[in-house]
Amino acid sequence: MSSKQDYYEILGISKNATAAEIKKAYRKLAIKYHPDKNPDNAEAEAKFKQAAEAYEILSNPEKKAKYDQFGHAAFDGSGGFGGSGMDMDDIFSQFGDIFGSAFGGGGGFGGFGGGQQRRRAKGGNLRIRVKLNLKDVAKGVEKKVKVSRKKQASDTTYTTCTNCNGTGQVTKITNTILGRMQTATACGVCGGSGQQIENRGKGTDAHGLKMEEETVSIKIPAGVEDGMQMKVPGKGNEAPAGVAGDLIVLIEVEENPNLQRDGENLHYDLYISFADAALGGSKEIETVEGKVRIKIEPGVQSGKILRLRGKGLPKLNGYNSGDLLVHINVWTPKTLSKEQKNFFEKMKDDANFIPDPQKSDKSFFEKVKDMFS
Numbered sequence: 348m349s350s351k352q353d354y355y356e357i358l359g360i361s362k363n364a365t366a367a368e369i370k371k372a373y374r375k376l377a378i379k380y381h382p383d384k385n386p387d388n389a390e391a392e393a394k395f396k397q398a399a400e401a402y403e404i405l406s407n408p409e410k411k412a413k414y415d416q417f418g419h420a421a422f423d424g425s426g427g428f429g430g431s432g433m434d435m436d437d438i439f440s441q442f443g444d445i446f447g448s449a450f451g452g453g454g455g456f457g458g459f460g461g462g463q464q465r466r467r468a469k470g471g472n473l474r475i476r477v478k479l480n481l482k483d484v485a486k487g488v489e490k491k492v493k494v495s496r497k498k499q500a501s502d503t504t505y506t507t508c509t510n511c512n513g514t515g516q517v518t519k520i521t522n523t524i525l526g527r528m529q530t531a532t533a534c535g536v537c538g539g540s541g542q543q544i545e546n547r548g549k550g551t552d553a554h555g556l557k558m559e560e561e562t563v564s565i566k567i568p569a570g571v572e573d574g575m576q577m578k579v580p581g582k583g584n585e586a587p588a589g590v591a592g593d594l595i596v597l598i599e600v601e602e603n604p605n606l607q608r609d610g611e612n613l614h615y616d617l618y619i620s621f622a623d624a625a626l627g628g629s630k631e632i633e634t635v636e637g638k639v640r641i642k643i644e645p646g647v648q649s650g651k652i653l654r655l656r657g658k659g660l661p662k663l664n665g666y667n668s669g670d671l672l673v674h675i676n677v678w679t680p681k682t683l684s685k686e687q688k689n690f691f692e693k694m695k696d697d698a699n700f701i702p703d704p705q706k707s708d709k710s711f712f713e714k715v716k717d718m719f720s
């Protein structure tokens with residue numbers, strides 16, 4: 348048995364965590380330790396893989412039940428999911444169900460546990476970053492990006508590899524103390540493609556490929572979040588023979604100075620003066636769709652939250668949009684003129700100026716509690 352860290356501990360959740368909590372915990376870690384955010388950081392990569400492995404087990408009711416009963420021993424040995432983990436492709440294909448069906452998934456090779464599928468030679472994946480603002484997130488957006496990718500040249504021709512007879516694999520038999528072992532490895536001559544170059548095209552590399560710039564159009568659905576990845580199948584490097592790799596798109600969402608995002612909801616801090624709070628009026632606020640005017644009731648309290656339904660962001664692959672929550676902050680002047688000072692001195696003990704909170708004037712903390720329950 349290995350001395351691996353407990354999967355619940357890795358995700359920072361209790362054993363009673365619900366499926367939604369497990370998913371949420373993993374999502375947070377996946378974004379935090381994402382290799383694109385932590386380049387050349389082996390520790391982050393290890394944590395990223397560890398979290399993916401924990402999620403892979405705990406998100407599957409059958410595997411979770413086994414793990415709860417037997418611990419890591421359930422997956423040692425012939426369990427199929429050999430502890431040492433998943434490669435990055437596996438992890439990214441797992442993102443499909445974490446971040447919605449628009450992401451990952453759909454690829455040729457089916458994640459884990461599917462047994463040994465023979466992989467066709469695949470070109471390398473390419474990665475790009477795409478910057479979005481909140482408006483792009485609200486509406487969804489189509490981005491055109493220039494990508495330099497290796498492509499097959501029309502004047503390169505291929506023929507069946509003579510080393511592996513086109514199977515892409517060579518079988519090696521070795522004698523070991525455990526007996527004769529047969530192992531299949533990718534053919535060293537054709538790199539697993541089964542094809543050899545017959546005629547190399549002009550200006551191509553050793554594999555008969557040429558660098559070409561291409562404009563790729565990427566449809567980004569509404570509701571995406573910072574750190575998510577999308578896969579555009581077949582837009583990575585092409586392979587000498589075989590299938591092209593994928594274009595991995597990392598989504599970056601720019602912060603908006605006035606609108607704070609919290610999932611589908613947006614928060615806006617509105618500062619109003621004593622006078623506006625007492626007299627009421629209308630104020631202009633920012634939304635993702637531009638400025639709008641909202642009404643302030645006379646006698647509004649600092650800390651009140653106005654909810655503009657549906658003015659938040661849409662759910663990824665969902666129908667509803669979140670809300671825009673406008674937090675009222677009454678601005679207290681930092682200095683007063685003599686005249687103003689006199690005014691407040693006079694009003695200080697006036698019955699209207701003495702706090703008398705009613706049930707409807709809930710405290711800030713009660714409101715926050717309500718909002719998240």
Ligand SMILES: [Zn+2]
Nearest residue numbers: 508511534537
């Ligand atoms: Zn070969």
